[in-house]
Amino acid sequence: MRAGIALVGSVPLAAGLGMLLAGYGAFGASLEAAPVLDPAVSRFAAGQAWFWPLAGAVTEGVAFAALVWLIVQVQALLRRWRPLLDAPTRHLAGVAAGELLRDTRLIPGVREARIRFTGSPSRPRVRVEVTCRADAAPARIHADLASGPVERYCAAMGMDDLVAVIRFRLDDPPPPPKPVRELV
Template sequence: MRLATLTTGLLVVAAGIGALLAGLGAFGPGLAERPLLTSEMARYAGENDWFWPVAGGIAETVALAGLMWFGTQIRAWTLTRRAALDAPTRKLAAVAGGELLREARHVPGVRDARVRLTGSRLRPRLLVTILCAPDAAPAEIHTDLSNGPVQRYRAAMDLDGLITVIRFHMEDPIPTPPEPEPAIA
């Protein structure tokens, strides 16, 4: 869907730039001086009083739909960055998140953790990002987190159905230097 939207947007921008350049005379003076509507189209629009109001209504509807879509995208983007919660709930989430971080960092195999509460008031989401040691077992870490710190976070927030997404990133192992070759005497 995003590729189609991007392609459509680029085509519309290219058409707009082409029309602007044509109007400024970049493609020759004949095109810039030619009227937008042919004489037949101008006569048709002049004979029918409904033509321009309908054309304007269609243009306004398309513009309104575009603005509404843009607003929806901005809202979705902000909800992934910060949860839409009231101030007391936000403070409670910060305290419970601190506890979750402290507990998560003590799980064997976890090097670092980050926690972020996102989503709307009706559909909150907890994102937990874990940096694991190279030899850690993510399945065991997931089980330890789900049964311990995440459950306590849900209880503290009074959100039993809180959707939790746990993302794992493996730490790069420290390369060991090659062993020296034995000297031949």
């Protein structure tokens, strides 16, 4: 998703940089003196009183939508980096996360785990990313996590309704052994 957004955003950026360079004569003097709009478009715009106000309104609407989208993305990024909680709650979350991490790694089939306390004061959540061995059963690990370590974490935080998001990633299976050829 982010690669697609970057690709879509890079097209107008490249077009804008190209126009800027053309305006400074980087592509030759013929483009520097050429009008921005084709003469046919200029004649059409001059004959229609609604053309430029509509073009301006559409441009303003797109710019406003892009600005709102950018603000929402920055807020989401900041919430992921640092939850909007007070210092004692963050400290308590760190201590409880250490215990949750230790208990999660002791579950059979778990190779690695990462814990992150995120969200806002009105919607806090804990995100648990579990890397399992290829032969592990994620359903069993999820049941073990939910009934044990995550429950204790919620109790330690004093938030019985804390949302826990558990994401699983399976290790790649080991490659099959290469057949041994005998030289006769």
